[in-house]
Amino acid sequence: MDLTEKLVSGKGNFVDDINMPGMLHLSFVRSPYARAKILRIKGGITWKDVDLKMASVGEGATKGFEYLEHPVLAKDYVGYVGQPVAAVYADSPYEAEDLAETSVEVDYEPLKAIVDPEMSLTAEPMYPGLKSNLLADKYLGADFEIKDAPVIIEDRFVNHRIATDPIEPRGIVAAYDGNRLTVWVSTQSVHSLKEGFCEIMHLEPESVRVIQTDTGGAFGLKGGIYPEYIVAAYLAMREKRPVKWIETRREHLLASRPGRGVVGKMKLYADRTGKILGIKGDVIVDSGAFAGGSGEFSARFIAMQLTGPYEIKNAYIHAMSVLTNKVPQGPYRGAGRPEAAFFIERMVDRLADELEMDPVEIRLKNATTAPYVSPTGLTVEASKPFLESAVKAMGYHDHVRKGNTGFGWFVLVPATMPGETARILVDGGTVKVWLGGNAHGQRHDLFVRSILSDELGIDPSVVEWQKGDTDQLEDGVGAWGSRSAMMGGSALVEAARKLRKEVENKYGKYSPQKLLEGKWDSYEFFHYDKPYNNLGANLITVHQDDLGVIHVRECISYYDLGKVLNMDNVIGQNAGGCAEGIGQTLYEGLMFDENGQMMTSSIADAGVVTADLVPRYKLLLHKSESSLPSRAKGLGEAPTIGTPVALARAIEVATGLRIRETPINPEYLLSAKKFH
Amino acid sequence: MSNLKVSITVNGERKEAEIEPRMLLVHFIREVAGLTGTHVGCDTTNCGACTVLLDGRAVKSCTVLAAQANGKKVTTIEGLSKGENKLHPVQKAFVDKHGLQCGFCTSGMIMTSFWLLNKKRKLSEEEIREAISGNLCRCTGYESIVDSIQEAERRMDESEEYIEEEIPARRGR
Amino acid sequence: MMPPAFEYMAPTDVDEAIDLLNRYGDDAKILAGGQSLLPLLKSRITSIPYLISLSEVKDISYITDGKNSLKIGAMTLDADLEYSPTVRKNFPILSDALGQLADPLVRNMGTVGGNLSHGDPSNDLPSVMLALDATFKIRGKSGEREVHSRDFYMDTFVTALEHGEILTEISVPYWPAASGGAYVKFRKGTWNFSVAGVAVQLQLDNEIVKKAGIAITSMGPTALKASEAENYLKGKKLTAENVRHAAELVVAASQPSSDSYGSVEYKKEILRRISVQAIKKAQTRAEVK
């Protein structure tokens, strides 16, 4: 049975499906306050047992904020609701949950929480010794002055925090045989996790093995390491018994790392012909209470992308990551890319309205005509030809005539660096493949088969894509940032070519039979340390009903994907990402009250879309090839970048309202003029 | 608290056990019957990853006590395929039409689809979307799932060779 | 998340269930479909030492035509009522509500009696029963009594059910010919529950409203009957002006509070609009018959 046949028959192997004799179940006691001193803790596993600090690994990892590091278990202070304070364990998850309720006492002295990131900028520093609540503070580009610019537009935009909400929550099983810690985990990167365990727990690389289980979605959530994993490993080592921890959805909403949570204050200078003369702005990231999330990295990353696919000569952006009493921010599909596109595209639409020009006309006017590096450091190819073909292929003008159409486009900046690894093992007629980044639902099995059948001339059915295992592949990076087909795919192509050479060397000539008869093992680290960006565009049409509700009618993507390694794979990635983009724009948000208590009560309340709320999707391809060995370009995050901007614009057209915030407040939608 | 003796027929096999009264049906299926294809994705009865058939009706097994299922018939994802390698047309259609990516929501989606297609045919796309609105999928955007269900319907119309489940006649008028 | 421990009992008849309820007093609660109770237990918002399940009680799940009313056994599944041909034909207002209540899987487990007894102002069936003028049959230690739906809802999660009593049957009077109804619900985004819902049942006589039943969901501590709107419409034609005024009276009957789903003003505006929609839809259905 292949992977999908297993999954449709209930024979998957997700982390919660693992059962071992003598297994213990962990449950956590968490802070009920957004900010408090801990006066006393009695009972359970506490910091006295595990006095360790988290390290930052995985996507957007940052170092150098030692005193702000997240403690594995809180010591004398808690910084957000849901922060792990103590752990309990039992033979069954029911008992463990009972114990969490009854066996630990914690006395807190609540402090005034800092909830709003903009207010945090001027608030008292959260921790003694800090001068401000800025976790990261950087200027990109160069300051400029444009005297008497004919058009100056200023605005403020917000993308609220959203839960990553894979349908499988986080989870881990840890076991220890006296020498070696083995963990089975739902993850995007076994290698990042291994690095994290070694660094945080001071373990030698030989003594840790990380094995990926079937991973039920991740969307950025499962690239990093979490306090709960460390406690599970600690307990497994202490008790010499396997330990399981499975996150509840409530814990997920409260205490896993959510994405977005960014404010953009923008100022745009233009002339009356629509030429953009410069942009200034503040990017303010709601980083949460500790370093180690992606917050301190993402402000700079967003700022860098603010010039978009445009030739903007002047740009000066202040990138700030701000401490707040919330769980640290993490990457969520797009991770900084959708925010940047939202801010700049909304501004360009404002400019179009100000000058009463067609939004695409304005965009054509400002598109790059040759490869361009913007003042903030964004590399863009000539974007104008792409835009022209997008407009044509999508039938933009016909749609506009019919009304309620929004268009948006963007530069996708895949996380190419530092490349990726791959291993091919041929034995007994089957071909096993490991990639350094671990799929969590992107169906790497599909493109792995396509690549190997192309490169090696073998029947796709003999290829078996393998889940991550640090014992099978010595190093690797991770599956995030739209990088897998580009980097993992290229590593695989190179490994396959190496293999082909080896067969040739041995037999004088390559043949698939010779390959499959033998035993071969090929490893490749495809190093890559340059950006490799590509362009994408989205078009959306909507209808607003009598109650103000927006219904998405058409959702069209036009992407430059280089060579399509597997069409079904690509269609699936686009569809899923469009649904998430629609979700972000219309429904998804984690809401907090002024005390930092989360008001969002369930995955339904958090806004994950249901089947009845989304349309069909259409994907059109811009034909091109990349110069990478896999010939692929980035995809995974594209629809989460393009959908919100196109949808926001379509809603502006349909309602006459200015869209500045996601999720869009339904009450605001009902304030449209046509209703009054 | 005193334990309860229950007997639940899971995929045609009678399972008897002494359980804590609070045990949820999903845990009976996973821990007692050892069938881990039924998943848990939330704690508020929203996601449907735990969907099984209880006496022919698709329900969320995380929100049913095992005790409530005492004496009843439960069908799980593992009960749909005949023998080792014979997938049900619904399962096959999900494979062929890429109705899954990560596969975590899939058991629940398939059980809801199975229930739906045993109950009614000639479904409009709107009816299909409505019927799976209690099952969340974060990966696919639902389009390929809808395609899979439509494909399954075609195949079930054509073939008789699959497991059927008697969907209870509506009681009363 | 898993529920805290409790004892579970599954009596086979109503009287035995009533005995058990009385034996354990405040520590006991009825378990019907569990679609409201189990999520509460799982989140550990509450604990209940004794759960008395009605799942083995016979003869409490039925839909039968009585002489003047439709009789619905309390343990009838939402889904069974949804697909009942009688309901589809005679009470489209109920089909409207059931088809939008929770999701199809929850409806396969949740019961009509549970939906009505829970006393949750966001549940959809209470306002429909108020609009239809239903009566509830309640059985306790000292026998059986009937309570009109209008007297049943006292406060959030508080109903006329006394401790040790069970709701056994709902009786929905048949409305004369030229009657029709509709339920319109405005969902909370991706959530099933509503920001506002309104149930309207009308009886017409040559374009004149003879009788109106109107009630609202999610708009106060309980489902609320909009009596002034009902009385206003009586004897009137459904002109645009009259419909608008009636909707205004429905809004006047509401007591919404502001939360993350909107301000009081917004919720009232939504209610105003869906009231107009519901009245018009009810009118169309009444005219067809």
Ligand SMILES: Cc1cc2nc3c(=O)[nH]c(=O)nc-3n(C[C@H](O)[C@H](O)[C@H](O)COP(=O)(O)OP(=O)(O)OC[C@H]3O[C@@H](n4cnc5c(N)ncnc54)[C@H](O)[C@@H]3O)c2cc1C
């Ligand atoms: C995800 C989800 C979404 C939902 N969305 C909606 C929605 O949109 N609209 C809606 O209306 N409902 C919704 N519900 C609630 C659902 O309809 C419940 O089924 C219903 O409210 C309770 O019915 P039950 O049979 O499950 O009752 P239970 O949960 O078993 O019981 C509920 C309460 O009523 C009492 N009770 C039950 N039956 C009786 C009786 N015969 N006599 C006396 N007391 C009794 C119980 O003791 C308990 O206090 C939703 C539920 C879920 C899980």
Ligand code: FES
């Ligand atoms: S686990 Fe049952 S609905 Fe989510």
Ligand code: FES
């Ligand atoms: S396939 Fe991943 S949640 Fe549906």
